[in-house]
Amino acid sequence: VKNEVMVDEIPFPSQFMVNNKPLPLMGHGITDIEIHFLQIKFTAIGVYLDPEIVTHLQQWKGKTGAELTENDEFFEAIVNAPVDKFLRVVVIKEIKGSQYGVQLESAIRDRLAEVDKYEEEEEEALEKIVEFFQSKYFKKDSVITYYFPGASGSAKISFAIEGKEDLEIEVENANVVEMMKKWYLGGTRGVSPTTISSLANNICVELSK
Secondary structure, three states: OOOEEEEOOEEEEOEEEEOOEEEEEEEEEEEEEEEOOEEEEEEEEEEEEOHHHHHHOHHHOOOOHHHHHOOHHHHHHHHHOOOOEEEEEEEOOOEEHHHHHHHHHHHHHHHHHHOOOOOHHHHHHHHHHHHHHHOOEEOOOOEEEEEEOOOOOOEEEEEEOOOOOOEEEEEOOHHHHHHHHHHHHOHHHOOOHHHHHHHHHHHHHHHOO
């Protein structure tokens, strides 16, 4: 087993220890935008999932990676599976933390509003997250991680920059946490299509074993 996987020249460990359990890298990709034929890359993403997840995805056995990439119900099942999930996001193009916070906030708020779940508590939880990112500066190679424990509807977000202590925040609001997962893992509406197709292809292989 190779110890790391290169995602756009950024090394990602092929597995991550979370709660004394190694979670394998099941998908990776980037977030980017194209402006006048120029590709601007923002972040590299690694998705680490408890291998147990395949037991919750058996009904998609036999589908191709391409079919799964387009299948939002499949990704809904990934989001909802009661197993540990860990996202590692590495900054490629430096931006202010507040910019990232605003992107996250608007994506989550829109998703919650669509399903009538954007109430005062959700607003407060989102404000806390925005505040957490507000004062940070996302230098190249700084790392944001999201830990979603399988057993609860909470999340832990951490921010690490070289030479400084890691900072973290706990998010308790289950509705906000669900939409945070969907921002990165939400199938055709996920923020990173490359990550979604990588996940679909790798899980497709795991399902065929």
